[in-house]
Amino acid sequence: xxxxxxxxxxxxxxxxxxxxxxxxxxxxxxxxxxxxxxxxxxxxxxxxxxxxxxxxxxxxxxxxxxxxxxxxxxxxxxxxxxxxxxxxxxxxxxxxxxxxxxxxxxxxxxxxxxxxxxxxxxxxxxxxxxxxxxxxxxxxxxxxxxxxxxxxxxxxxxxxxxxxxxxxxxxxxxxxxxxxxxxxxxxxxxxxxxxxxxxxxxxxxxxxxxxxxxxxxxxxxxxxxxxxxxxxxxxxxxxxxxxxxxxxxxxxxxxxxxxxxxxxxxxxxxxxxxxxxxxxxxxxxxxxxxxxxxxxxxxxxxxxxxxxxxxxxxxxxxxxxxxxxxxxxxxxx
Amino acid sequence: xxxxxxxxxxxxxxxxxxxxxxxxxxxxxxxxxxxxxxxxxxxxxxxxxxxxxxxxxxxxxxxxxxxxxxxxxxxxxxxxxxxxxxxxxxxxxxxxxxxxxxxxxxxxxxxxxxxxxxxxxxxxxxxxxxxxxxxxxxxxxxxxxxxxxxxxxxxxxxxxxxxxxxxxxxxxxxxxxxxxxxxxxxxxxxxxxxxxxxxxxxxxxxxxxxxxxxxxxxxxxxxxxxxxxxxxxxxxxxxxxxxxxxxxxxxxxxxxxxxxxxxxxxxxxxxxxxxxxxxxxxxxxxxxxxxxxxxxxxxxxxxxxxxxxxxxxxxxxxxxxxxxxxxxxxxxxxxxxxxxxxxxxxxxxxx
Numbered sequence: 001x002x003x004x005x006x007x008x009x010x011x012x013x014x015x016x017x018x019x020x021x022x023x024x025x026x027x028x029x030x031x032x033x034x035x036x037x038x039x040x041x042x043x044x045x046x047x048x049x050x051x052x053x054x055x056x057x058x059x060x061x062x063x064x065x066x067x068x069x070x071x072x073x074x075x076x077x078x079x080x081x082x083x084x085x086x087x088x089x090x091x092x093x094x095x096x097x098x099x100x101x102x103x104x105x106x107x108x109x110x111x112x113x114x115x116x117x118x119x120x121x122x123x124x125x126x127x128x129x130x131x132x133x134x135x136x137x138x139x140x141x142x143x144x145x146x147x148x149x150x151x152x153x154x155x156x157x158x159x160x161x162x163x164x165x166x167x168x169x170x171x172x173x174x175x176x177x178x179x180x181x182x183x184x185x186x187x188x189x190x191x192x193x194x195x196x197x198x199x200x201x202x203x204x205x206x207x208x209x210x211x212x213x214x215x216x217x218x219x220x221x222x223x224x225x226x227x228x229x230x231x232x233x234x235x236x237x238x239x240x241x242x243x244x245x246x247x248x249x250x251x252x253x254x255x256x257x258x259x260x261x262x263x264x265x266x267x268x269x270x271x272x273x274x275x276x277x278x279x280x281x282x283x284x285x286x287x288x289x290x291x292x293x294x295x296x297x298x299x300x301x302x303x304x305x306x307x308x309x310x311x312x313x314x315x316x317x318x319x320x321x322x323x324x325x326x327x328x329x330x331x332x333x
Numbered sequence: 334x335x336x337x338x339x340x341x342x343x344x345x346x347x348x349x350x351x352x353x354x355x356x357x358x359x360x361x362x363x364x365x366x367x368x369x370x371x372x373x374x375x376x377x378x379x380x381x382x383x384x385x386x387x388x389x390x391x392x393x394x395x396x397x398x399x400x401x402x403x404x405x406x407x408x409x410x411x412x413x414x415x416x417x418x419x420x421x422x423x424x425x426x427x428x429x430x431x432x433x434x435x436x437x438x439x440x441x442x443x444x445x446x447x448x449x450x451x452x453x454x455x456x457x458x459x460x461x462x463x464x465x466x467x468x469x470x471x472x473x474x475x476x477x478x479x480x481x482x483x484x485x486x487x488x489x490x491x492x493x494x495x496x497x498x499x500x501x502x503x504x505x506x507x508x509x510x511x512x513x514x515x516x517x518x519x520x521x522x523x524x525x526x527x528x529x530x531x532x533x534x535x536x537x538x539x540x541x542x543x544x545x546x547x548x549x550x551x552x553x554x555x556x557x558x559x560x561x562x563x564x565x566x567x568x569x570x571x572x573x574x575x576x577x578x579x580x581x582x583x584x585x586x587x588x589x590x591x592x593x594x595x596x597x598x599x600x601x602x603x604x605x606x607x608x609x610x611x612x613x614x615x616x617x618x619x620x621x622x623x624x625x626x627x628x629x630x631x632x633x634x635x636x637x638x639x640x641x642x643x644x645x646x647x648x649x650x651x652x653x654x655x656x657x658x659x660x661x662x663x664x665x666x667x668x669x670x671x672x673x674x675x676x677x678x679x680x681x682x683x684x
Contacts, residue, residue, distance in 0.1 A: 094583030
């Protein structure tokens with residue numbers, strides 16, 4: 001398996017558990033997906049569904065102990081990241097796989113100048129000299145649309161607003177022209193007008209650099225226009241996996257349907273916003289059957305008893321549900 | 334890498350029109366499912382930058398408001414300047430140095446302040462002389478040099494050990510942390526002054542300079558414990574912040590994360606504690622010299638001068654009063670300064 005078949009990243013049956021005093025928390029429990037070069041994958045789920053843990057697992061940043069990647073393969077451009085030494089993974093981090101985090105207010109070091117934080121990456125991975133790295137930092141800030149970049153580059157993070165800081169984070173992430181960019185809720189902490197700017201920026205930069213993107217979010221509105229494939233996660237499991245357009249048009253899982261109904265529709269005056277009843281289950285004490293059974297609107301006896309199968313609905317569409325086919329057929333009409 | 338949408342300067346207007354408070358109706362607040370961004374949204378205006386005042390400028394302003402701290406700062410600076418330029422000035426004007434014993438000092442007699450040997454008024458010895466006829470002012474200034482040097486160098490030693498030890502323990506965490514901190518607890522439980530006395534007695538040096546170096550090491554190596562605890566606590570609270578994760582995600586190595594990313598963020602409490610360590614080390618040094626374990630003659634420190642002076646307290650009180658008052662002044666000032674710095678650098682703590 002290598003990059004030539006077009007797959008940049010293949011994740012197979014990844015399981016990441018956290019060992020706590022209350023028992024083992026199965027934060028990610030068997031996720032499998034492939035990501036082609038230049039594609040964007042969206043991972044959607046509620047808080048605590050395991051989406052961030054899945055992505056930290058990809059670059060092996062799970063704190064161990066208590067975390068542990070129990071099993072799985074993460075094949076990035078032909079090599080399994082779980083089976084190479086830490087030093088080799090560190091070379092990949094930041095240079096070939098880069099990450100953007102949720103909160104730009106805390107993800108920049110408050111005591112380091114922007115220039116130094118940007119220079120650190122390229123000095124480390126591209127072997128830049130100080131002068132080269134500085135020029136590169138200025139260029140990157142210009143690329144992400146920071147006006148007057150040369151004058152701003154020596155500022156400290158607190159002199160930048162939230163949107164500006166997220167731009168800096170993107171500049172840092174893209175400094176080494178990574179092949180894979182993982183954006184973990186990049187717009188959650190920003191207000192709506194800035195959100196749009198940041199997403200558009202990621203989209204533009206993705207097109208110009210040809211990088212693949214994994215976009216983690218809890219906001220279905222964001223992934224719709226941005227992604228090629230979608231994974232819906234719940235309680236550490238993949239509940240549904242499909243090309244974005246198909247998933248929106250024809251969801252095959254009650255949970256996905258619930259999520260789609262929860263998106264407020266500005267064109268309709270709604271009396272009350274839809275919400276999925278209940279809360280996600282405690283990952284340390286998962287029920288025997290379907291983890292969503294307690295909240296599902298079409299729950300049957302079998303759901304509480306047996307773990308649901310991962311049903312294939314079309315060539316690239318899978319759903320974890322006893323009644324996946326029925327839900328899928330209903331959605332068609 | 335080319336961005337096909339160059340930044341345009343005319344966006345000031347665009348931006349102000351899009352400020353949240355200018356939004357007329359609610360449906361714009363939701364991100365519509367048909368996610369569409371107009372080209373203009375990608376740009377930002379200058380107005381988005383915040384002109385910040387730096388932490389240091391803020392701290393400096395708060396420090397200047399604290400009268401005791403300003404007093405401490407000024408007196409500390411004066412004492413340091415006097416200790417540095419005092420001895421050469423005295424030598425140039427009167428010819429006295431800390432170890433100059435006049436030829437006519439055959440009779441053991443200490444000259445009182447502002448007197449000459451025959452008892453008439455004189456500017457020669459503003460603080461009088463000691464038993465051997467050495468100028469006390471020159472000796473107090475030299476004592477200041479040595480005391481400050483011991484204070485500063487031992488504090489630097491404790492900084493070096495304490496910060497690295499605490500930072501490594503805090504960052505690595507888990508079992509290594511427990512082990513490292515239990516070791517600190519054990520050292521804590523030993524009475525440190527006895528430890529220093531043992532260290533000094535064991536490695537006793539024959540030359541005064543050798544003894545001085547030994548003093549630096551001995552005092553430094555017992556005063557790092559609290560520093561290690563403080564730094565560890567800081568690192569523990571910092572290491573779960575996202576910027577550490579971000580640094581890890583860019584492939585930065587562990588030592589670099591600890592010393593380039595984390596330690597600078599803990600600098601405030603470190604500065605404060607270091608400022609308070611200097612007087613406490615100086616006091617320990619005075620105590621040791623008082624016991625005869627510290628600075629050896631002909632060198633002098635405030636502690637050893639006080640020790641000499643106390644033997645003649647009844648007849649020649651100035652031998653104790655001058656070094657004692659100067660030392661007290663210095664310690665007060667440094668402590669005021671340290672307290673002031675703590676309030677200035679950690680404004681939450683005042684409430």
